[in-house]
Amino acid sequence: MTKPGPVSLEKLASLVQAELLGNPELMISGVATLASAKPGSLSFLGQGAYRKYLATTQASAVMLTKADAEAFDGAVLVVPNPRAAFYRIAAYFNPPHKKTPGIHETAVLGEDCVLDEDISIGPHACIGARVRLGAGVVVEAGVVIGDDCVIGAHSVLHANVVLYHGVYLGDRVTIHSGAIIGREGFGFVPNERGAWTKLPQLGTVRIGDDCEVGSNTTIDRGALDDTVLEEGVILDNQIQIGHNVYVGAYTAIAGCTGISGSTRIGRR
Numbered sequence: 001m002t003k004p005g006p007v008s009l010e011k012l013a014s015l016v017q018a019e020l021l022g023n024p025e026l027m028i029s030g031v032a033t034l035a036s037a038k039p040g041s042l043s044f045l046g047q048g049a050y051r052k053y054l055a056t057t058q059a060s061a062v063m064l065t066k067a068d069a070e071a072f073d074g075a076v077l078v079v080p081n082p083r084a085a086f087y088r089i090a091a092y093f094n095p096p097h098k099k100t101p102g103i104h105e106t107a108v109l110g111e112d113c114v115l116d117e118d119i120s121i122g123p124h125a126c127i128g129a130r131v132r133l134g135a136g137v138v139v140e141a142g143v144v145i146g147d148d149c150v151i152g153a154h155s156v157l158h159a160n161v162v163l164y165h166g167v168y169l170g171d172r173v174t175i176h177s178g179a180i181i182g183r184e185g186f187g188f189v190p191n192e193r194g195a196w197t198k199l200p201q202l203g204t205v206r207i208g209d210d211c212e213v214g215s216n217t218t219i220d221r222g223a224l225d226d227t228v229l230e231e232g233v234i235l236d237n238q239i240q241i242g243h244n245v246y247v248g249a250y251t252a253i254a255g256c257t258g259i260s261g262s263t264r265i266g267r268r
Contacts, residue, residue: 003093003094003095004092004093004095005029006027006028006029006040007027007028007029007092007093008024008025008026008027008028009022009023009024009025009026009027009028009042009060009061009075009077010024010025012028012042012077012089012092013077015088015089015092016063016077016079016085016088016089017079018063018077018078018079018085019066019077019078019079020075020076020077020078021069021075021076021077021078022061022074022075022076023075026060026061026075027040028040028041028042028060028061029041030042030093031043031086031089031090031093032059033050033053034050034053034054034057034059034062035050035053035057037057037058037059037060038058038059039058039060040060041058041059041060042059042060042061042062042063042077042086042089043057043059043061043062043063043086044062044063044064044082044083044085044086045062045063045064045065045068045071045082046082046083046086051068051071054071054072059074060074060075061074061075061076061077062074062075062076062077063076063077063078063079063082063085063086063089064076064077064078064079064082065078065079065080065082066078099120099122099138099140100120101117101118101119101120102120102121103119103120103121104121104122104123104124104125104141106123106124107121107122107123107124107125107126107127107139108125108126108127109121109127109131110127110128110129110130110131110147111129111130112129112130113127113129113130113131113132113133114130114131114132114133115133116133116134116135116136116137116153117135117136118135118136119133119135119136119137119138119139120137120138120139121139122139122140122141122142122143122159123141123142124141124142125139125140125141125142125143125144125145126143126144126145127139127143127145128145128146128147128148128149128165129147129148130147130148131145131146131147131148131149131150131151132149132150132151133151134151134152134153134154134155134171135153135154136153136154137151137152137153137154137155137156137157138155138156138157139151139157140156140157140158140159140161140177141159141160142159142160143157143158143159143160143161143162143163144161144162144163145157145163146163146164146165146166146167146182147165147166148165148166149163149165149166149167149168149169150167150168150169151169151173152169152170152171152172152173152209153171153172154171154172155169155170155171155172155173155174155175156173156174156175157175158174158175158176158177158215159177160177160178161175161176161177161178161179161180161181162179162180162181162183163175163181163182164180164181164182164183164184164221165182165204166182166204166221167181167182167204167205167206167207167221168204168205168206168207169207169211170207170208170209170210170211170231171209171210172209172210173207173209173210173211173212173213174211174212174213175212175213176212176213176214176215176217176237177215177216178215178216179213179214179215179216179217179218179219180217180218180219181205181207181213181218181219182204182205182219182220182221183218183220183221184198184201184220184221185201185203185220185221185222185223185227185242185243185244185261186220186242186243186261187199187200187201187223187243187261199223200223201220201221201222201223201243202222202223202224203221203222203223203224203225203226203227203243203244204221204222204226204227205219205220205221205222205226205227205228205229206226206227206228206229207219207228207229207233208228208229208230208231208232208233208249209231209232210231210232211229211231211232211233211234211235212233212234212235213235214235214236214237214238214239214255215237215238216237216238217235217236217237217238217239217240217241218239218240218241219241219245220241220242220243220245220261221243222243222244223243223244223261224244225244226244227241227242227243227244227245227246228245228246228247229247230246230247230248230249230250230251230267231249231250232249232250233247233248233249233250233251233252233253234251234252234253235253236253236254236255236256236257237255237256238255238256239253239255239256239257239258239259240257240258240259241259242258242259242260242261242262242263243261243262244261244262245259245260245261245262245263245264245265246263246264246265247259247265248264248265248266248267248268249267249268250267250268251265251266251267251268
């Protein structure tokens with residue numbers, strides 16, 4: 001992906017609806033922290049601990065709140081939330097890499113799959129029967145998708161992700177490498193001899209739009225009802241979510257968290 005060249009401060013201000021204090025024709029070539037910025041860089045002040053760098057930073061412009069705008073002698077973009085606005089501009093300067101559409105010759109597709117336009121399927125991916133892939137879906141190398149899964153438009157499954165049968169992903173879902181979605185829940189009861197009897201896990205996993213699942217995270221399918229992540233949920237690496245868990249929209253969960261079966265977590 002080609003990165004944009006130097007951009008005027010006026011254009012960057014318009015991208016984040018910022019008030020511009022300074023030269024609108026000042027050219028910005030990238031983003032950096034206050035401590036590491038060079039001339040041509042845009043930076044921001046997020047936490048008070050970094051305020052000491054404002055006096056010495058070489059950044060050509062800094063994103064600040066209105067309360068902090070007078071603390072910097074150079075050009076300023078005034079925004080309510082400098083961190084959020086800064087990362088929007090950082091994404092503008094660093095657009096995501098786009099896969100070329102196509103199906104690698106070593107990929108395996110089951111019967112009756114439905115593939116929308118601009119699909120990318122990488123080497124040695126294995127896709128089961130009756131799978132539906134929405135427009136612009138990216139399936140990287142070594143991904144395994146079980147029968148009857150549905151993957152919404154513009155979702156990305158990074159290398160070596162595994163989806164068991166019947167998993168549903170909404171639009172713009174990102175699943176990072178090594179995650180396993182839809183394995184059987186940990187459902188056992190002791191029988192009359194005291195040995196463990198495995199219970200059938202009849203539900204599935206349903207993940208809403210705009211969710212992100214970190215590497216080596218596991219999400220178990222439901223025993224009777226489904227395990228559900230509503231829209232906008234973000235999960236870090238190495239999280240375990242048990243069967244029948246329900247996670248409300250826009251919840252964020254940090255790495256190495258374990259959530260036992262049938263737990264309900266509210267929105268945000």
